[in-house]
Structures are given as C-alpha cells and as structure tokens.
Amino acid sequence: MAQPYLAARGLNKSFGPNEVLKGIEFEVHGGHAVALCGENGAGKSTLIKLLTGLYTPTGGHVEFEGQPARWTDPRQSLAAGIAVVHQEFSVLGALSIAENIYLGAEPRTRLGLIDRKALTADAQALLDELGITLDPNALVETLSVADKQMVEIAKALRSEAKVLILDEPTAVLSQNETRHLFRIINDLRAKGLGLVYVSHRLDEIFEICTDITVIKDGVVTSKGPTADYTHDSVVAAMVGRELGDLFPAKAATPTAGEAVLEVRDLVVASGLPPATLQVHAGEIVGLAGLVGSGRTELARALYAGEAVSGDVSLMGEPMPHRDPAGSIEAGMLMLTESRKDDGLFLNSSVARNFSATTPGLGAHHNAIPPGHEERRASVLKERRGVVVDHVGLPISALSGGNQQKVLVARLLENRPKLLILDEPTRGVDVGAKADIYKALRQLADDGMALLVISSELIEIVGLADRVLVMRDGEIAKELRGEDITEAAIITVAAAETASHHGVAA
Amino acid sequence: MSTLVRATRAQPVHLVVLALIAIVFALGMSTSDRFATPLNIANVQDQMVTLAIVALAQTIVILSGGIDLSYAGALSFLAVVFAALAGDSGGTLLLAMAVVIALGVGIGIVNGAITAYVGVHPLITTLGTSTILAGAALLITRQPSGSVPLFFEDLTYGRIGAVPFGMLFVIALYLLVGFMLWRTGFGTRIFAIGDNEAASAVSGLPVRRTKVAIYALSGLLCAVAAMHMTGRFGVGDPRAGVGFDLRSITPVIVGGTLLAGGKGGVLGTALAVILLALLANVLNFMNVSSFYQWIAEGVIIIAAVSFFIGKDKS
Numbered sequence: 113m114a115q116p117y118l119a120a121r122g123l124n125k126s127f128g129p130n131e132v133l134k135g136i137e138f139e140v141h142g143g144h145a146v147a148l149c150g151e152n153g154a155g156k157s158t159l160i161k162l163l164t165g166l167y168t169p170t171g172g173h174v175e176f177e178g179q180p181a182r183w184t185d186p187r188q189s190l191a192a193g194i195a196v197v198h199q200e201f202s203v204l205g206a207l208s209i210a211e212n213i214y215l216g217a218e219p220r221t222r223l224g225l226i227d228r229k230a231l232t233a234d235a236q237a238l239l240d241e242l243g244i245t246l247d248p249n250a251l252v253e254t255l256s257v258a259d260k261q262m263v264e265i266a267k268a269l270r271s272e273a274k275v276l277i278l279d280e281p282t283a284v285l286s287q288n289e290t291r292h293l294f295r296i297i298n299d300l301r302a303k304g305l306g307l308v309y310v311s312h313r314l315d316e317i318f319e320i321c322t323d324i325t326v327i328k329d330g331v332v333t334s335k336g337p338t339a340d341y342t343h344d345s346v347v348a349a350m351v352g353r354e355l356g357d358l359f360p361a362k363a364a365t366p367t368a369g370e371a372v373l374e375v376r377d378l379v380v381a382s383g384l385p386p387a388t389l390q391v392h393a394g395e396i397v398g399l400a401g402l403v404g405s406g407r408t409e410l411a412r413a414l415y416a417g418e419a420v421s422g423d424v425s426l427m428g429e430p431m432p433h434r435d436p437a438g439s440i441e442a443g444m445l446m447l448t449e450s451r452k453d454d455g456l457f458l459n460s461s462v463a464r465n466f467s468a469t470t471p472g473l474g475a476h477h478n479a480i481p482p483g484h485e486e487r488r489a490s491v492l493k494e495r496r497g498v499v500v501d502h503v504g505l506p507i508s509a510l511s512g513g514n515q516q517k518v519l520v521a522r523l524l525e526n527r528p529k530l531l532i533l534d535e536p537t538r539g540v541d542v543g544a545k546a547d548i549y550k551a552l553r554q555l556a557d558d559g560m561a562l563l564v565i566s567s568e569l570i571e572i573v574g575l576a577d578r579v580l581v582m583r584d585g586e587i588a589k590e591l592r593g594e595d596i597t598e599a600a601i602i603t604v605a606a607a608e609t610a611s612h613h614g615v616a617a
Numbered sequence: 618m619s620t621l622v623r624a625t626r627a628q629p630v631h632l633v634v635l636a637l638i639a640i641v642f643a644l645g646m647s648t649s650d651r652f653a654t655p656l657n658i659a660n661v662q663d664q665m666v667t668l669a670i671v672a673l674a675q676t677i678v679i680l681s682g683g684i685d686l687s688y689a690g691a692l693s694f695l696a697v698v699f700a701a702l703a704g705d706s707g708g709t710l711l712l713a714m715a716v717v718i719a720l721g722v723g724i725g726i727v728n729g730a731i732t733a734y735v736g737v738h739p740l741i742t743t744l745g746t747s748t749i750l751a752g753a754a755l756l757i758t759r760q761p762s763g764s765v766p767l768f769f770e771d772l773t774y775g776r777i778g779a780v781p782f783g784m785l786f787v788i789a790l791y792l793l794v795g796f797m798l799w800r801t802g803f804g805t806r807i808f809a810i811g812d813n814e815a816a817s818a819v820s821g822l823p824v825r826r827t828k829v830a831i832y833a834l835s836g837l838l839c840a841v842a843a844m845h846m847t848g849r850f851g852v853g854d855p856r857a858g859v860g861f862d863l864r865s866i867t868p869v870i871v872g873g874t875l876l877a878g879g880k881g882g883v884l885g886t887a888l889a890v891i892l893l894a895l896l897a898n899v900l901n902f903m904n905v906s907s908f909y910q911w912i913a914e915g916v917i918i919i920a921a922v923s924f925f926i927g928k929d930k931s
Contacts, residue, residue, distance in 0.1 A: 187821050202816040204809050206879035208623070215809060215820045218802060225800045228620070249623065267820075 115178045116141045117306040118163060118194065118275045124171030125158055132158050133330045135172070140275055140306040145297065147317040147338070148310045150327035151350055151541035156310055159327065160277055163308075164196055165189045177274075193274035197281055203263050205253030210235035212252055213267045238266050242296055257403065258289035265296065276300060277308040282316060286402035287602060294320050313568070314343050315598075326350055350542060358546050359574035360553040362396075369393030370427075372561035373414075373444070373530045378422030380406065380413040384585040386422060391530060391561040396552060398576025399565045400601045406585035407565045408449055411532050415439050415446040427529055440469065443529035447519055447536055449565075455519050456507050463489035463503040465518050470525045496521040497547060513544025520551065531555065534565045549575055569598040581605050624799045626882030630873040630924070634888040638895060645899040652902055655779035665894035666783040667692075667846050668864060669887070673787075673794055674838035675865040676886045678739075678831055680798075682811035682878030683732065685835045687743040688842075688865050690750030691724050692858025695843035697754045700763025700853025710766050718840045724750070725836025729829035739832075747862060754855040761852040773848035783845055790838070795883045807831060811878025867914060868893060871921040893917070 116139035123136040133155045140146050150156050161167040163174055165183025173180045176192055183189045186196075203212045210231050211218075219230035235248035244262045246255070252263060261281060268276060278297070282290045297320055301307055309321055317324065318338060325335040326349040334349040369392040377386035387410060391397045399407045413419040417434040424431045426442050439445070448454045457465055466489045467473065472480050474488060489503035498517045500510055507515060516536065523531060536552070537545045552575065556562055566572050572579055579591040581604040589604045621627075645652035671688045678685040695717050702713035724746060731742045775782040798804035806827045809817045818824050847853055868889035874881025893914065900910050 190821070198819060202813075202819040204812040204816055204879070206808055206812040207805070211805060211808075215805065215817075216802070216822050218805065220802075226802060226805065228800070 114141065116175070117177060118308075119175040120159065120163065120172065121175055122172035123159070123162055123169050123174070125155075125162055125167060126170045131330060133162070136327070136330075136332055138163075138325055138332065138335075140308055142274070142304045142306050143301055144323055145301050145307040145309055145321045146323045146325055147321035148308055148325055148327065149314075149317065149346055149350055151543060154327045154350070154541075155330040156327060157279070158330075160196070160279060160308070160310070163189070163277070164194055190271070193272060194277065195268035195271075195273040195275070196277045196279070197261075197264050197268045198279055201260055201264055203252050203260050203267065205251065208249050208251055209239075209246055209255075209263050209266075210248040212263055213238060213248075213270050215267070217270065235266075238270060242266055242269070243292075243299075244296075258285050258292075261285060261289075261293070262296075265293075269300075273305060275306045275308065277310075279310045280312070281309075282311060282313060286404065287605070288402070290316070314346060315570075317346070318343070347542070358542070358549060360550050362553075362575075363394055363556060363577050369395065369559065369561075372427060373563070374423075374425045374428075375414065376423045378410075378413060378424060379420040380409050380418075380585065382420050387587050389580060389587060391563050393529075393559045393561050394556050395577045396556050396562040396564055396575055398572040398579040398596075399563060399582065400569065400572045400579055401582030401588075401605050403567060405582040405605065407582050408534055409585070410582070411446060411534055411563070411565055415444060415532055440526055443527070444532070445523040445526055445528040445530070446532040447523060447534060449534040449538070451512070451515055451519065451539075456515060458506075458508050460507060461504050462493070462498070462500055462507050462510065462518060465507045466492050466503070466522055467525065469522055473525060492521050492525075496551070511541070511544070512538075513540040513547070516540055516544065516548060517551075520548070524555075528560065530561045530563065532563045532565075535567065536564060537566075537568070537571060545571075569601055572596070572601065573598055625795065625884045626798075627884060628873045628881075631885055631888055633924075634871065634873075634885070634892055638888065638892050641892065641895045641899055645895065645902060648899060649902045652899070657898070659776055659779045659781055661894050661898045662779075662784040663781050663849070664897070665890050666781070666787055667842050667861070668868065668894070669787045669890045670790065670838055670842035670845070671861050671865040672868040672886050672890055673790060673883060674835040674842075676869045676872075676874055676881065676883055677794065677798075677807060678835050679866070679869050679874055679876060680811045680878055680881055681807045681828065681831045682814060683739040683828065683831065684866070685728065685743050685832065686740065686862040687724060687728055687747040687750065687836075688839050689858045689860065689862035690747035690752075690754065691721065691836065691839045692843050692846065692861055693754040693855050694750040694757075694858075695721055695840050696847045696850075696857040697757045697763065697853040697855050699844055699847045700765060701757065703763065703765040703769070703847075705764065705766050707766065707768075710769055714844060717844060718837060721836040721838075721840025721843070722833050723836070724839070725833035726829055728836070729832030732832065733825035733828035751858070758853070758855050761850065761854040763853040765848055765851060769848050770851050773845055783849075786845075790841075791883050791887055798882060803827070803830065808879055811875075811880075813879070864914075867918045870918055873925070875925075876922075 118140045120136045120138040123133055125133040136159060138159065148156050148159070158167065162169050164186050165188050166186050168184060174183065175181060181192065207215070213235050214231060219227045219234055221227045232248050239246055239248060242265065244266065246259060246262070252260060255263065281293060285293060297307060309317065311317055321338050323336065324338055324341055324346060326333050326346060328350055371390045372393050373391040375387060375389045377388060379386050384406070399411070401407050414424060416436050417438070426444055429442070431442055452458065457468055463485045467485055475481060475484050486503055493500060493503055496517050498514050498521070500514060507518065510518070537548055540548065552562060564575060573596055576596060579596050579601060580587050581589045581591065581601055583605055591600055651657055675685060698720060699713050699717045702716055703710050728739070728743050728746055731737050732739045773783055798807065806822055809822060810824055810827060814824060846857055868886050870876060871889035871892070872881065872885025874885055896913060897910050900913065
C-alpha cells in the first residue's frame with residue numbers, strides 16, 4: 113500500500129506520571145476513512161491533539177507523508193493540510209457564513225483590506241462544491257445546528273486539505289442531516305482525502321469507514337479493515353464485554369402497574385397538536401424522535417408547566433399550572449439534557465451537588481450542622497457507585513459518567529414517583545452507560561415510572577418497555593415489545609420531514 | 618440582506634431610536650422658539666462631542682466582549698496633563714498632544730495586557746486603572762489649572778454654519794471606525810472574539826494581541842476626547858472625567874449593541890448619542906432639573922434593555 117498521509121509511530125504521551133497514550137501506531141491513507149473508536153477517556157482526543165500539533169509527544173513521533181513532522185502549533189499542521197472539525201463548534205453566530213469560513217484568512221485587496229466581493233464569491237464556490245445550499249451572507253446564528261456543522265466542515269476545507277479529522281460530527285445531527293454529511297464525506301474520500309472519524313455511533317462507523325482503529329486505556333487494542341469487524345467485536349475491543357451485556361432485562365408486564373403520569377390533550381405551544389400519554393409504575397417509556405421533533409419541549413412542558421393547555425395528573429392528583437418547585441414537591445423530577453448548562457453547580461463540591469435540591473434532609477430543624485453535607489454525600493457516593501476520592505472535591509473534577517451519577521442520585525433524594533431523563537447518557541463512556549442503564553431498570557423494578565428521552569436509538573431499543581415516537585411536535589406512534597426496533601423508530605421519526613430543514617437532500 | 622445593512626449593522630431597533638429622536642425634536646420645537654435655531658443645534662452638537670467619542674471607544678470594547686471603565690480617571694488625568702504641557706505656542710501644543718496620545722495608548726495597553734495576559738476581568742482591570750488615574754489627576758492639581766494656546770481653544774469653538782469642527786471630527790471618527798469594523802481583519806476579529814473567545818482561539822485568531830490592540834484604541838480615543846474637552850474648557854480639570862465611565866455605556870446599549878459582545882455597531886451608538894443629547898437639551902428648555910435628566914437617562918437604558926430581552930423571547 114502507498115505511503116500514509118498521516119501516521120503515528122510509537123507515539124507516547126504522559127501528563128506528569130499519568131501515561132495517557134502508549135506506543136500508538138496509527139495510519140491514515142488517502143482515499144480511506146479511519147474510524148477512531150474508544151470509550152471516553154481512552155485517549156482519542158489526546159491522539160488527535162498530538163496529530164495536529166496541539167500537544168507534543170513525550171515519545172515517538174507523528175509522520176506526515178513519510179516524513180517526521182515536528183509540529184508545535186496547530187497552525188503548522190493546518191498549513192500542511194490537516195483539517196479538523198471540532199466536537200465543540202468553532203463557528204461564530206454573529207458573523208456571516210462567509211466570514212466564518214475564512215475567519216483569519218479573508219481574501220484581501222491590494223491595500224490589505226478585506227475584499228468583501230471575493231469573500232462572498234469564494235464562500236459560495238466552496239459551499240457549491242460541497243453541495244451545501246446556503247446563502248454565504250446569512251448570519252450563522254440563524255442556521256440550524258446541522259447547517260452550522262456544514263459551515264464548520266466548509267471552514268475546515270477552505271484551504272487544500274489532505275486529511276480531514278471529524279470529532280463526533282453527528283452528535284447533534286438528526287438522521288437526515290447525518291445522511292447529507294455522509295454524502296459529503298464519501299465525496300471527499302473519492303477525491304482522495306484521508307479521513308479520521310471519531311464517533312460513539314457504531315452504525316455510522318460501519319456505514320462510512322473503510323478501516324477501524326480501537327483504542328483502550330491509551331493502547332491500540334485492535335485495527336484493520338472494517339470488513340473484519342462486527343458491532344460486537346468492536347465493542348469487545350473497546351470495553352472487553354459484549355453489547356448484549358449493556359442492557360438489563362426489560363419488565364415482564366410493562367403497563368401492569370398503576371398509571372403514575374396521565375397527560376390528556378397537552379398543547380405544548382400554540383399551533384402544535386395536543387399530546388396524550390401515560391406512564392405506569394414499573395415501566396420505562398422511551399421518547400424517541402429526531403432532534404427538534406419536540407421531545408425536550410414536551411418534557412419541559414410537563415416538568416416546568418410551560419404548556420398552553422391540557423391536563424396533567426400525577427398519581428391521580430391533577431396538577432394545575434405550576435413551576436419546577438411544584439413538580440418536585442408532587443414527585444415529578446427531571447434530569448436535564450445538558451449537565452453543564454442546567455444540571456450541575458459547577459463551582460461547588462461533589463457533596464453540595466448531591467444535596468442541592470434537598471439541602472437539610474436528615475438534619476434537625478432548619479440548621480444544617482457542619483459536616484452533615486459531607487456525611488450524606490459519602491453515603492450516597494457508595495450507594496450510587498460514584499468514583500471520587502473525596503466528596504469535598506469540585507464536581508468539575510469528575511468524569512461525565514460520574515457527574516451524571518451524582519445528578520441522578522440528587523434526584524432520587526427527592527423520592528420521585530416519576531423521573532424524566534433527557535439524554536441520560538450523553539457524553540458518558542460505555543462502562544458508565546451500563547451502570548446507568550442498570551440503575552434505571554432497578555428504579556423501574558422498585559415501582560418508579562420513568563420517561564427517557566434519547567437520540568441514541570440503540571439506547572431506546574435496549575432500555576424502553578414502550579416507545580413514543582415524536583415527529584414535528586406530535587406523538588406519531590407508540591411501539592411495544594417486539595415492535596421496538598431501530599428500523600421501526602426511524603421509519604416513523606423521519607417520515608415526511610425531509611422538506612423541513614435547510615440542508616440540501 | 619443588502620450589503621449596506623450588513624456593513625452598517627443596521628437593526629430594526631434603530632428605527633425606534635430614530636422615531637424617539639423625532640419625538641424629542643418635535644417636543645423641543647413646541648417648547649421654545651429658540652430650540653430649532655442654528656445656534657442651539659450647534660450647542661447640542663458641542664455638548665455631545667465628548668460623549669460621542671468615549672461612546673465610540675466603548676462600542677469597540679463592548680463589541681469585543683469587554684468593557685472599559687477607565688474613561689473617568691483617564692479623561693481627568695489626560696486633561697490635566699494636556700493643560701499642564703500645552704503652554705501657549707504651537708510647539709508646546711504638539712508636544713502635549715504627542716505625550717497625551719502616547720499616555721492614552723499606554724493606559725489602553727496596560728488595560729489590555731492585564732485583561733488578556735493576566736486574565737483579570739476587564740471590569741476590575743479598568744475600574745482599577747480609573748481609580749489610580751483619578752487619584753493621579755488630583756495629585757497633579759486640586760483645582761482646574763494649566764492652559765491651552767488660544768488658537769487651539771478657538772479651534773474647538775469653530776463652526777461651519779451650524780456644524781462645529783468638533784462634530785465634523787466626530788463624524789469622521791465614526792466613519793473611520795465603521796469602515797474598520799467592516800473591511801479590516803482587525804474589525805472582523807473584534808466581532809469574532811466578542812461572539813466566542815474560545816472558538817476564535819481554536820480558529821487560530823491571535824485573541825490576546827487583538828484584545829491589547831482594542832484597549833489601546835480605546836485609550837487613544839479617550840486621549841482625543843480629553844484634548845477636545847480641555848480645549849473647550851481652556852484649563853485642565855482634574856474632575857473632568859467624572860461620570861463618563863458609566864455614561865459611555867448608555868448610548869452603546871441603547872443603540873442595540875449587545876453587552877455580551879459580538880453584535881452591534883457604531884450606527885446605533887451614534888443615534889443614541891444624538892437622542893440623549895437632544896433630550897438633555899429639550900429638558901433644559903423645559904426648565905427641568907438636571908437631576909430629572911439623570912432619572913430619564915436611567916429609565917431609558919433599562920427600557921432599552923427590557924425591549925431587547927422582550928424581542929429575544931418572542
């Protein structure tokens with residue numbers, strides 16, 4: 113085989129005594145798309161940072177077109193032709209699409225001023241080449257998340273690239289949008305670019321990647337052509353266990369328990385059709401649908417009382433117009449979609465985060481005695497399997513999985529009757545996911561009612577006893593038992609929605 | 618979107634400000650015959666020059682996601698230094714100008730460097746430098762002192778018809794800064810950093826250097842305002858800048874620039890400065906105490922921001 117465009121040769125990276133990567137061998141050839149798989153914390157991000165010169169290796173070296181590359185700044189690797197589409201978007205809402213694409217490299221007139229005409233024309237040409245139908249002068253803040261992702265890709269490709277690294281590019285995309293991204297990726301590969309694709313979604317990897325490299329605990333555990341792998345063998349290489357072990361057994365008779373939540377004709381926002389649903393004790397109901405289909409809005413309407421009209425009752429008690437405090441008191445709690453935005457108190461300790469909604473629980477009167485918070489937290493930490501040396505540490509020091517366990521533990525302190533979970537395993541590694549699934553099933557078995565929103569179909573299929581599929585703000589279909597398959601959900605969720613978004617189909 | 622709208626960063630809210638200007642103007646005409654005279658219109662313009670210049674500086678800083686509270690101390694300090702050095706000849710005047718401009722830029726560089734490289738929040742950095750400079754101004758002189766050459770004083774009072782020279786200068790500055798924001802890499806970087814600093818850094822923009830340049834430009838404009846102000850007073854007043862720290866922010870916000878940065882422009886600031894100056898003038902004609910003018914200004918800024926928030930929610 114020809115020389116790889118980009119390669120890692122015996123790459124080591126340590127932070128102090130902490131060895132993050134050990135002897136990594138990794139190659140990207142032109143015309144190939146290499147999947148980089150591994151749990152969160154396995155070392156994928158570190159490897160990408162080494163490949164682009166953001167970090168310098170402590171051993172081994174990066175090779176570019178057969179020559180050792182000693183980059184010390186990402187601008188050097190970019191100049192050589194290594195483009196990166198970052199997981200956290202680097203596009204700017206207040207600037208136009210064209211300004212974003214050429215940020216810091218705007219076409220200039222002879223006087224050194226920005227050539228506005230050329231800027232628009234160049235951006236238009238690049239968008240056309242990628243098959244993206246967007247107005248280069250539109251402000252990025254007016255775009256959908258998917259279109260922002262497209263702008264991000266156009267920006268990465270503004271100069272002649274040889275290798276394109278995509279870090280979790282579909283995390284925020286719906287199925288249709290993902291399809292369009294895949295067409296672009298396949299086109300680029302056909303043109304001879306080498307691609308590195310980082311994703312947690314195995315389906316996608318098998319669909320568009322020609323090769324797979326698996327990293328576990330900083331070591332390459334397996335690599336080869338995609339054809340040599342199955343879903344299970346990739347997961348086994350990542351975590352050393354089979355996929356089936358991820359999900360605990362489902363409830364035997366889902367709707368046997370009493371109805372905990374009853375929603376009748378709930379209108380979330382004016383113009384949307386009314387929603388009617390029940391969640392019973394002992395069952396996990398999955399709320400599926402594309403991003404933007406109204407899942408989160410429905411959940412928030414239930415929890416925060418942000419609905420136009422309709423009846424909501426919990427345990428047979430009607431719940432009139434209310435706020436989160438009223439819902440918590442009634443026994444309805446919600447885990448929000450974004451831990452960092454509206455979940456954690458990031459500047460506070462692990463202990464304070466555990467007890468944030470029930471500060472004085474177990475203490476006499478209203479005064480919280482010194483050490484009470486820490487003592488409670490130590491007990492909770494053991495019970496919920498949170499890995500942390502000391503509960504006085506800031507919550508920000510914990511991994512995503514452990515932060516999520518703290519949040520769930522906090523909700524459980526309120527003894528909920530109904531628990532709403534919006535993307536409960538987002539940004540959580542496979543090991544922690546399995547723990548969370550097990551915990552959720554245990555809660556259902558103990559008689560709690562759970563409503564779970566997830567963009568990961570495999571999660572809905574593996575976890576839910578009953579699935580409500582949403583489309584355009586409406587509950588389009590209910591699936592039960594054997595009918596719950598990824599294919600069935602996609603068919604309902606993606607029907608007739610192609611015309612609703614800006615990406616060219 | 619038409620190029621003109623994009624280049625001027627015109628927003629619907631500017632129409633509201635324009636309508637308010639028209640209302641205040643009509644109110645002025647109905648209050649006094651002396652309101653719509655060339656003399657009074659020129660007066661209004663003279664009174665807005667200092668605010669117009671520091672608000673322009675503040676617009677640039679706020680667009681970049683920062684804030685500059687150093688004008689209060691810096692204006693006083695630079696005014697005192699300028700009057701102490703300007704003497705009575707062209708030679709001493711030029712020397713004084715060079716020193717004051719260098720000091721203004723220097724103050725800005727210190728503000729920018731502490732903010733960008735040490736990481737102190739600009740609110741704290743510039744509050745600190747403002748306090749230091751206010752103290753320094755009073756150490757130099759307790760009461761207004763020094764002088765400027767008579768021809769310079771005359772120059773700041775000069776007019777073409779109903780338009781003072783100072784106003785022409787302000788118009789030129791606004792056009793220049795507007796052009797800079799639209800057509801230079803520096804201008805684009807200001808918006809980019811104000812919108813999302815981390816994303817700007819990932820995109821390879823020299824964030825910290827740009828911040829230093831932004832505060833340096835702010836200091837330069839502050840020096841220009843100080844020199845004009847001193848020319849008008851004829852002496853260096855060690856309390857000349859009092860109040861301009863917060864007053865510089867009002868027109869920026871009323872003009873539709875986002876306090877968080879990244880969005881807005883100089884057109885809105887210009888309109889808001891005109892509105893505030895006209896309002897003060899009309900209230901004078903109506904014999905309303907200047908304390909009521911403060912109240913009006915306070916109501917306007919809160920109303921403006923409430924208006925933007927209401928618009929975002931809908």
